[in-house]
Amino acid sequence: MKLKDTLYEVRDRVATITLNRPHRANSWNGRMHTEYRYLLQQADQDPDVGAIIVTGAGKFFCVGADTNILSEFTESGEYSSGTGPDLVMPGSDEIPTFLHEYVYHFALSKPVIAAMPGPAAGVGFVLACYTDIRFAVPGAKLTTAHGPLNLPAECGLSWLLPRLIGSARATELLLSSRKFLTDEAYQLGLVHRLVEPEALMDEAQAYARDLITRNSPESLRQTKRQIYLDWHRDVGTATREAGDLLQTMVGQPDYKEAISAYLEKRTARWSGQK
Template sequence: MNFEQLTYTVRDRVALITFNRPERMNALTKVMEREIRDAMEQAGQDPQVRAIVLTGAGRAFCAGMDLEELEVLPPDDIRAQKWMRPYDMNRRADYQTRYSYFPAVHKPIIAAINGAAAGLGLIMALYSDIRFASSSAVFSTAFAKRGLIAEHGIAWILPRVVGPGHAADLLMSSRKVSAEEALRMQLVNRLVEPEALLDEALAYARDLADNVSPRSIRVMKRQLWEAPYQTLGEAVADANKEMFLSILSADFKEGVQHFMEKRPAEFTGE
């Protein structure tokens, strides 16, 4: 599949998806929005891909929606069916909306945040599973300074990542947050020097691809994203069911065997 506003490559079982409008700080357009969805779907379905890294070209990760896209008013109704994923009864409905679909991709998504992540760029980073950031990255919700509101579920996910107080601060003030402060509030998981960011994110993704059961990651990712809707009892019951199934899996047998034989794992994801 050819893309116009992003690049997509696969190497060593890792898909690298790069926002590619550096002259506009990778500001989101309708074209890019459609392409990122297609690229995530492609990576999710590709048996040669076991992990996904999302980053931006140039000095920004994604600076939010391109304001030129909003000049024609009224804009498209964001509730329109065309912006929804094709309904899949095997995926939770919460994770089939316009931007909340990253959790429905059954592979780990690592955001390598190389620069500014604002508005929708921050939302996509939040819906990723793990966030590495350049020490020069800057974060902002931006919405209140544009006369907008907490869009696309950020009022649900941001408090779960940084806590209610930090979420209220970031949303209501729309202030810029440095990489160091983002790490302190756990908005990001790891800070890396700018020149090493992509290499470190890719190395982490390759480690997942090479040394961890794809089946385990697939199930764990579902468990993590289902947990906010479950009671503790429901989460335990779900874990007990999945534990029984995992013991019957080929990856469990390989996990034991490669450990006993002291050799690299050869997981199949089955």
Template sequence: MPQKTKVDSGTDELLAETRGRVAVLTLNRPESRNALSKNLSSALGKLLRQFDKDPEIGSILLTGAGGAFCAGGDVKNMAKTAMADLTFEDRVADLRASQQMVWGALIAVRKPTIAAIPGAAAGAGLALALACDLRIAAGSAVFITAYARVALSGDCGIAWLLTRLVGISRACELMFLSERIDMQRAEKIGLVNRVVPAGELQDNSLALAALLAEGPTFAYGLMKDNLDHALTAKFQESMDFEAKNLIRTELSADHQEGVCALAEKRKPNFNST
């Protein structure tokens, strides 16, 4: 078992540790189902950027304490903000900054990111899970967009994320109806990659994160670049973009190691250079 090393997040609302090459971030506000406060959001954004730059980290695992993943924004603080004496422009700017601090940082990570979802993920919390590259969920977890229930249009990239994962028609359905989505349906429509029994979630998600952490991190980053570019590019443009990145990986030490390991019938030892 990899050694656990605690990392100071600056707040008790976010627990952080490394397990070998895996960084584990745990939202820790169980009394509010891990709703995102300003302190939690700030700490989360900071550590996402820190771990993305750390050469000793190969993947990032995001989860929640107390049986929930994340209930979204902190409703109490949202209510206070709504009463504050701010102009429309100031409120837009504040929301844009908070979105970029967490969801923008998560999407920008070039290492594999995994959401381990033990329970409810709602609103901005659902967007947080969807912003990860992969999602593994307990069978008892539930998803809900939630915005329509309080007459809000959505934030934190939820429209982009849902459309990318399930298409425009299904995204409309999920946003308009705001229904509770169980994991059987979530897996069927492509919102989660794997569903496991609740008691096996931690072990399964850590095993997946560890597997990815030992992989070719440099190549993973360029794979993510290719996939992001493909969202808006024409086919020929996408192939041209891939060609440049393929040659970059072909010239890397990781590729040479992979070829040698394949020939020698052994596990490769990637160092992402």
């Protein structure tokens, strides 16, 4: 696919997807959505990629849907995603409930880190919430944005945000659609790390490299799967599956490598073989 509204780079086994419409504050449109899903799939299927970073060009992450598109909805009276027939569904199809708009992040086998260089609103805020780990610059504005536009909470955010920061805090943010800063988001636990703008990408990439160096690919894949599946399951089911996974994974080559690396006090050389 020829990229127009995104950029893609792989370095040191970390793939970086950049939302690249800085002249429109990286606002979301059908083309960007199509490219983003395609690139997620490419990164998830690439054996030379261990983790994925999502960021925005310039001083914005993503300020939501392009206002030109919102105006079109006024004229037509209908919502349209603006995507075409080449739209892919990233991630494994093992769990059907994950195969929905933005929920597909949960079906990916690799951790996704948001590196937010500036504001995120509307669908941009949704996108950040669906990543696994969030880094952001201090003082950037965030908002769900939907209330003043006579829209509902978007894309499962009413389900997701309470699970990330708790029901009471999420209810207030969702009902008010108020603007708040990344500093408050950090206090709420929504943002994991605040980083000055000049160091944001270096710190996110260093974190991603450390993540995939210390942890085996299969451990990352299964742990991510467990986290999001267990939001739906009782503790007994979660515990039983953890036991089954334990029996399977101690027989894999990377378990033997992990023990050898620990005893020899060296960095493990992960094969990713199951």
